[in-house]
Amino acid sequence: MAGKGNENTGGDFSFSAAAARDALPRITTEKGGKSTDVCHDDTAPRVNFQTIDELHSLQRKRSxxxxxxxxxxxxxxxxxxxxxxxxxxxxxxxxxxxxxxxxxxxxxxxxxxxxxxxxxxxxxxxxxxxxxxxxxxxxxxxxxxxxxxNLSPAELYEQAIKYEKGSFVTSTGALATLSGAKTGRSPKDKRVVKDETTEAELWWGKGSPNIEMDEQTFLVNRERAVDYLNSLDKVFVNDQYLNWDPENRIKVRIVSARAYHSLFMHNMCIRPTPEELENFGTPDFTIYNAGKFPCNRFTHYMTSSTSVDINLGRREMVILGTQYAGEMKKGLFGVMHYLMPKRKILSLHSGCNMGKDGDVALFFGLSGTGKTTLSTDHNRYLIGDDEHCWSETGVSNIEGGCYAKCIDLAREKEPDIWNAIKFGTVLENVVFDEHTREVDYTDKSVTENTRAAYPIEYIPNSKIPCVGPHPKNVILLACDAFGVLPPISKLNLAQTMYHFISGYTALVAGTEEGVKEPRATFSACFGAAFIMLHPTKYAAMLAEKMQAQGATGWLVNTGWSGGSYGSGSRIKLAYTRKIIDAIHSGSLLNASYRKTDIFGLEIPNEVEGVPSEILEPINAWEDKMAYEDTLLKLAGLFKSNFETFTSHKIGDDGKLTEEILAAGPNF
Ligand SMILES: Nc1ncnc2c1ncn2[C@@H]1O[C@H](COP(=O)(O)OP(=O)(O)O)[C@@H](O)[C@H]1O
Ligand SMILES: C=C(OP(=O)(O)O)C(=O)O
Ligand SMILES: [Ca+2]
Ligand SMILES: [Mn+2]
Known part of the structure; x- marks a missing residue:
């Protein structure tokens, strides 16, 4: 700075608050130096721009x-x-x-x-x-x-806010967005191309999620998607990876029309480093997401305006008529359920975490049973919340992010998920205050399936890279709305397989039309919507791995206690966490047990921090007769569901198959 001793010199002059109140400050000219009568200030730093455009060009550093x-x-x-x-x-x-x-x-x-x-x-x-x-x-x-x-989250925010109606920044910095008419997956519209190879390899027919389509029809839909995407002024392309196991990493390309979809996949897939991106090469699998554009109902096989089509031969997936982002992540999961078993790697619909001593736990379960909630545990390292692989060397997460349900999310109950909802996180279908942009997590106006998708490193104790040793505990989660399954049971290997193949949970009826009967759902391998091969193939692999590693199976009911949905209540999350803690610590392994009737489940006499009355379901029911009836009813549903599997052999071990068939309810 040139002149001294004058408070008005330089670019940053100031005047006292008193002077500001009373009058304008007196303007004085520089003392000494150039003498002139004109008031002037020639001490400002030189500028590096001549025009507004040049100024704006300086703001953004090439990077x-x-x-x-x-x-x-x-x-x-x-x-x-x-x-x-x-x-x-x-x-x-x-x-x-x-x-x-x-x-x-x-x-x-x-x-x-x-x-x-x-x-x-x-x-x-x-x-x-x-x-x-x-x-x-x-x-x-x-x-x-x-x-x-591969835009950055900040760039994708700008794209979304400028061009996509329904995009807003929430008070914690997340990007709130709407997925459109579809707020959940459309499993009935998922189709897989049946060709010579897949006809022989995949699971088709009754119970299978693979609804067939022919190659020609796939090409018709692919052309429809490609033409739609090419008709746009711009499309988003994500080149990313799946699977943290470097030997079995898959390169995926996602072509989409919305910044929301691009940011979602940025968060959910593994993000390449700039060097990896430079050398990305040809993707192993490509998604064409033309979700805004419907499929043509006159096209063969189309039964609605939505179609999610997988062609394993071409290594492509086409999405028409749904913008629900979960279709992409779960579609790729299906592809992994095909590719990984070919390499003798088991794909798992499970969460996964690891203790300080390296003990790994898997959390299997259908949607809403607690995979994300219970694998996100402040005392343990998070490996992943939803999709994993179990190979010869241990476990690896398939994804690079988590997809948490937000309905009724509370800071006290789930602090890590709460804190992960910040800048970069996609918040789907939530309702927020128009002015403060504070989210009301209890609001179901758009849907009950509100979601947050965030990179896994947003969870403070995530384990990066997301890999771990062989699992010690295999926890099967069931949200039993009948309220008859015990909150915790220890399973032998045959029982673990029986419950894994059954894949039971219960959905509760919609509250609007009054309380109705809870509906039992059986979804083989706790993820029938995503498996590609016959369930017994995955079951055999799981049995083999659990046996080889000496892993223990557990069945945890995260659903109702003291009565069915409507009369009982959901088991407190705090109790379920205590139960899970006791599994991790090893204290439950050597506890004393007794066996239940009908299901023959081993239940502990006590678990630290959990009221003993709830450990045996009948004790928590007031109406004992109603309990017995409900228990028998559920057992019957298990039995009839398992009928389709009784003619299948599991693995090479004939004895295990027999044991599995005997491990179901007996009445
Ligand atoms: N006892 C409990 N155990 C686990 N989750 C519970 C329990 N009680 C209520 N919940 C709620 O149920 C939901 C479980 O969903 P989530 O963890 O996303 O399941 P998933 O990942 O298996 O789809 C969460 O909203 C959680 O807060
Ligand atoms: C993303 C999903 O998984 P989950 O509900 O198991 O978290 C889904 O099923 O669409
Ligand atoms: Ca989840
Ligand atoms: Mn899931």
Missing amino acids: APTTPLRDGSASGVSGTSGPTTPVSSETMLQSVSASLASLTRETGPKLIRGDPTSAAKVAHVPVTPRSLPTADVSDSGLKFTHILH
């Missing part, structure tokens, strides 16, 4: 490979000629162009990197087509599509 403004050619903000498109960007565009190529027009679309609004002013960068255009020229082949490749 990371994920920013759309990296290519000078596509930025349009710098007055000078920017650097030419880097080789890696050109390679990426060619790769995406191949992904988005119509199968009938022979050339991929013309792509430009970056947001159309910032690229509009400059010349387009054409991408070399896959081959020379043939006579089949179309308008869509003449237009350009902008590619927003």
Whole structure:
């Protein structure tokens, strides 16, 4: 700074509060130096810009490979000629162009990197087509599509807020969004291509989630999705990984139309480092998410406007007619249920965590049974909340993030999940205060299935990389709305297999139409919607692994106690946590047990911190007759569900198969 001794010198002058109140401060000119009568200040720092555009160009430093403004050619903000498109960007565009190529027009679309609004002013960068255009020229082949490749969360926030209705920043910084008409998965609209290979390999027919479709129909839907995506000004492309086991990592590409979808997958899949992204190459599997656009009901096999189609041969998935983001993550999970067993790796619909001593626990269970809630445990390292692999070397998470239910979320009960809802987190279908943007987690106006998707490192004690040694405890979670299963039982191997194959939980009827009967659901391997092979294949692998590792099986009822839904109440989360603590610590393994009637379950006489009355369900029921009736009713449902499996052999061990059949309810 030039002059001294004058408080008005320099850029940061100040005046006293008193002076401000009384009058304007007296303006004095510089003492000494240049003498002039004109009031002036020539001491401000020099500026590096001549125009507003130049000023704005200074704000954003060229950086990371994920920013759309990296290519000078596509930025349009710098007055000078920017650097030419880097080789890696050109390679990426060619790769995406191949992904988005119509199968009938022979050339991929013309792509430009970056947001159309910032690229509009400059010349387009054409991408070399896959081959020379043939006579089949179309308008869509003449237009350009902008590619927003692996944008950062901040960039995706801006895209969502600028262009997607229903996008808001909540008071804790999460991105609130709406998934549209579909607020949950559509399992009845999930189709898998049946070709010579998959016909022999996959589970088809009664009970199978794999509804067949032929290759030709898949191509019709794929073309519909690709044409829709290419008709847009811009599409989002995520190149990411699945599976933290480096030997069995899968490269996935997700092409989508919404920033919400791109941010969701950014959070849920494993995020590549900039170096990994440079060398990404060709993806192993590609999702075309054209969820805003419906499928055509006149197309063969289509029974609604929604279709989620998996083609294992082409390694592609097409989504039409649903914007629910969970379709992408669970669709890929299905693919892993096909690819991993081929490598003798067991895919698991389970949460997973690890204690300080390296003891790993798996939490199997259907939606809403507590995988996410109970694997997120402040005293243990979180490996993952939903999808895992169990290989020769141990467990690995398939994903890079968690997808927690938010309904009735409370800070005191689930502090780690609560705190993970911050900048970067996608908050689906929640309701918030228009002004303060505070979320009301009790509000079900949009749906009961409100969700938060966040990167796993948002949980403070997550284990990165998300891998661990072989599991010691295999916990089967069932939310029993009948209220007859004990809160905790120890299982032998045959019982573990019986309950794993059964995959029981109960859904409670909608509260609107008055309390109705709870509905039992049996979903093989606790994830029938995602498995690709016959359930006994996964069961045999689980039995073999549990036996080899000496893992213990447990059945935990996170549902009702003291009566069915409507008369009893849900077991307190605090009690379930105590039960889980006792499993982890090993104290339950050597406790004293007694056996229940009908189901033949071993139940402990006591668990620290849990009232003993609730450990034996009948004790918590006032109406003992009603208890007996309900127990028999549930046992009957188990029995008839298992009938389809009685003719199947599990593994090579004939004896185990017999034991499993005998491990069900006896009455
Ligand atoms: N005793 C309990 N054990 C586990 N979860 C409970 C219990 N009581 C209530 N809940 C609630 O049930 C829901 C379980 O859902 P979640 O953990 O997301 O299941 P999943 O991951 O298996 O789909 C959470 O909203 C949780 O707060
Ligand atoms: C994402 C899902 O899983 P969960 O409910 O098990 O968390 C889902 O089923 O759509
Ligand atoms: Ca979950
Ligand atoms: Mn799940």
